[in-house]
Amino acid sequence: MADGQEELSQESGLAVVVKPQLYPKCDPDSYFGTCTADLGPESMFRLGCSAVQYPAVWKYFETNPDEYHWSWIPGACREVKERGGRLLLKLQPRPPDWAAWKVEGKPNLAGYPSPEHMQDWQDFVHDVVEQVKGDIYRIEVDNEPDLSEWLHPGLTLEEGAELYYQLLKAAYAGAKTADPNCVVAGLGVSGSDYHGGLKFCRAVLEKDPKLVDLFSGHPYAFVRYYGPDQKPTGPEENGQAALCQAAFEMLEEFGKPRRMWIGELGWALNVNSPVLSDYSLDFAATVAQSLMIGYVSGVETYLWFSQYGCNEGGHEYGLFRGRPAYALPAACAYSTCARMIDRTTVAGPVNLGGNIRAWRFDGNRQDQSVMALWTVAGSARLVCQLPSDARIVNSFGRNLPTAKTVELDLGRMPVYIAVPLSQAKELAEKIAQAELKVKDPLKLNHAYLASRQELHIVISNQINKDISVRLQVANQKKSFVIKPGTENVPITLRNAPTGDLDIQVDSEFGRQTKTLTVDLLPINYLKTIHIDGDVGEMEALKPMVLTERRDVLPADPGIPWSGPEDLSVRAWLGYDAENLYFAARITDDTHVVDREDYIGFWESDSIQLALDPENDSQNDYNRDDVEIGLVSGKDQVLVYMTAPDRKPITAQASIKRTGTETVYEAAIPWGELGIEPPQPGKVMALNFIVNDNDGQGRLYWMGLTPGIAEGKNPGRYCQWVFGK
CATH class of the missing domain: 2.60.40.10 (Immunoglobulins)
Known part of the structure; x- marks a missing residue:
């Protein structure tokens, strides 16, 4: 431009949605909610949301004993209640300094009240509920306690379950004393516990199942970012319906009613992806699909995470973004889904083949039957006759043309066909008889x-x-x-x-x-191996050698790797009927272990090893895939499983450091890995990486292929055949 000026461009967005039928009031029995409302609840009410959850952290409200600063809580509760919505307070037991649990050598415990201050935590919960009694629907005790009380502080499963049980017991007593009708939700565990068989939940429920009025888990996928170079796991690939069913079955085991909220769940979009990009539209499709899968699974209320923001590595979970905030297509998808299926009865699916999902919902607030249709992948065209009063609505809320015979283009963004309830059976029959046209039948x-x-x-x-x-x-x-x-x-x-x-x-x-x-690499059968820090027995085998710039990951020329003396690797694999054997000589000029827990050990100098036992996985781990880690602890070598579960495992291992060389050896029992001992000729995909920390955290790593640290991608691993 003239005079040295530069043109400024900024993206924004405007979403026009149909006004919810009860607006400005909320539907108190709605399925649709949100975890946060950083922009205020009004925008979510306009989308058809009625349940709003706010976090409340103890230390910010009671800086001195019995001196409260209630701040926003009373006003927020009244605002939501007056609109007919439900406010949910997630009370987090991060204590003020005077109540912190200070144990020498265990700094992570400072994030919890000490045993002698557990009564103060109970009193805080009591006083919160007393303050807003009648204006809140429920409280929840802490966020993702499998992480907060177990994995993050580095406790054993039993120790973590006991810590959460004590917090839950105190909170339950405090809440019920203040208001016997207060609903106490708990066990809002992360996707890790879901995918690990809900073992943390079970460990807590075994202590006293009566302390949880409402289960509120978070069945997250491990890979959930939409954007360049990302391969997210959608709700169906994540097994969302099966995870919900597993939670219901667990509740029944402990004599609890089949009552469940999704207390938090979401995916995230790259902040630089344009509003109408394929990434953004896929993100919107995921919002609607996940909401419907939760609904047909029997979930009572779904709290989408989140209304706005929450940036993780350049990806945000919000339905809105930017400053000033503007709506994404995901907001339209949320609103249309709420309008079409809320308060309906699930009548069941219609079978249209493996790539089409068709679900029938009867009796929404417009006395309609609604058929929701989408593809699992790609596109398809549905050719069918429709009842005379049918109306077609896309995920943006727009009415599409109708005719006696329609050709309806389907993709991952759901399309809804609505008819008067009297024509529900006719619609289902016509959809079942439809002709499908796809590029690749x-x-x-x-x-x-x-x-x-x-x-x-x-x-x-x-x-x-x-x-x-x-x-x-x-x-x-x-x-x-x-x-x-x-x-x-x-x-x-x-x-x-x-x-x-x-x-x-x-x-x-x-x-x-x-x-x-x-192109199969051999894993030799070994007869006699000693785990003693001397890899001479393995050195007769052909090594895997990583000494070149091309072996450094991520593949970024700006990575400060200065040559083989900085980091290089010679490694070997072997097996027998009992164990998988791994050995490596690592040249590393600086050896740093500043984390040894199984959440963050990978930030230290360490090894990660991943196995796809059936060689069948592609863009993410399957349920049978295994990942383990080796790191040098203060007193011993630590061997962890990090997928499908997170836990220490029993294995013989040695790590010896001499000069600038570190020697790793491990004999890992097949039983600890949950893998049947392989027979000769068996093919398995396997990968490993060596993490390097020179005092600034893990900046890079070396490995056979990508697919561990960047995001789980077993489809890129080398394939190995077991020898005789």
């Missing part, structure tokens, strides 16, 4: 070797009728019928050769081909 998804003699081919039928298939691999031929959905087809091989393996699939829809490159 039959999709060859994935192929992998389970052993040298066994190939698996994963094929999806993406329409709502059976497809006859002819499959050819090398000299093997097989004919079969694939029903709608996805099938894993095993093929027996004589012995998978090194090189390219061509796969050919023929059907009425044409031919698809795939080439699987077979």
Whole structure:
């Protein structure tokens, strides 16, 4: 521009949504809520939300004993109550300094009240509830206690469960004394506990299940960022419905009613992704899909995380962003979902094949039956006749054209078809009879070797009728019928050769081909190995050598790696019927271990080892995949499992430091890994990385391939075959 001026551009957004039917009042029985309302609750009320949760941390309200600074709490409670909504206070027991638990050598315990001040925590909860009695719906005791009371302070499972039990017991007594009708929610555990079998929840419930009126877990996916170079795990891939079912079954085991809130759940969008980018639209689709999966699973209320912000590494969870704040497409998706399905009865799914989801909801506030449709991946066209009074609404809330016969384009963003309740059965029948048009009715998804003699081919039928298939691999031929959905087809091989393996699939829809490159590294069977810091027994094997710039991760030329003397690796693998063996000689000019706990050990000089036992995973870990870590503790070598569970494991291990060399050795029992001892010919995907901390935290690492530290991606790991 003239005069040396620069043009300034700024993105914003405006969302127009249909006014909720009861607005400006809220629906007190709504399913839809939010964890935070940093912008104030008004914008969420306009989206159809009725439940708002605020955190309240003890130390900010009682800096001196019995001297309270109530600040925003009374006003916020009254504001929500007057609108007919439900306010939920998450009371977090981070104590004021005078009540902190100060134990020499355990600084992390300072984040909890000492045993002699547990009564003060109880009194605080009592006084909060007394202050806002009648204006709050429930309280919740702490956030993600499996992390807060167990993993983050580095306690054992029993110690962590006991700590949370004492906090919960005190809070329950305080709340019920102030208001016997106050609902006490608890066990709002993270995705880690869900994916680990809810063991922390069970350890607490075994002490006294009566202390939890309402279960409020957070069934997060481990990978949840949308943006460049990200491969998020969506709600279906995360098994959200199964995680909810597991929670219900646990509650029944302990004699509790099947009553559950999703106390927090969300995904996050890259802050630099444009409002209408594919990343933003995928984020919006995930919001709506996750809300509906929770609803059909029987969840009572879902608190989306979050209304605004919460930046994690350049990704934000909010439905709104920016300053001044503006709405994202995700806000429209939330609003439309709330308008279409809230207060309905789930009538069930309609089977349209493996790639289409169709759920029927009957009896919303407009006395309608609603069919929600979306694709798991890609796009499809639904050709069908509709009842005469049908109305089609997209996730932006816009009405789409209707006709006697419609061709409806489907994608990951849900589309809703609404009819008067009297036409519900007719709509379901017409949808079930619809014709599906997809680019690839039959999709060859994935192929992998389970052993040298066994190939698996994963094929999806993406329409709502059976497809006859002819499959050819090398000299093997097989004919079969694939029903709608996805099938894993095993093929027996004589012995998978090194090189390219061509796969050919023929059907009425044409031919698809795939080439699987077979490049298997050997893991030798070892007869006698001693874990003593001397890797001489392993050095007869061919080593894995990492000494080049290309071995440094992340692949960023700005990483301050100065050469092999800074960090380089020679490593070996072996096995027998009892153990997986790992050994490495690490050259590292500076050895730093400033964290040894199993949450943060990777920030120190350490090893991480990942295994995909069936060699079948792609962009994220499956349930059977395992990750472990080795780090030098103050008194002993520590070996941890970090996936699928987080816990110490029992293994023989040695770490010896001499000069600038560190020698790692470990014999890790297959039983500790939860893996069947492999037979000769078995194929497994495996990777490891060596983390480097030179006094400034982990700045980089070396590894065989990416896929551990950057984000879990077993599809990139080297494949290994077990020898005789």
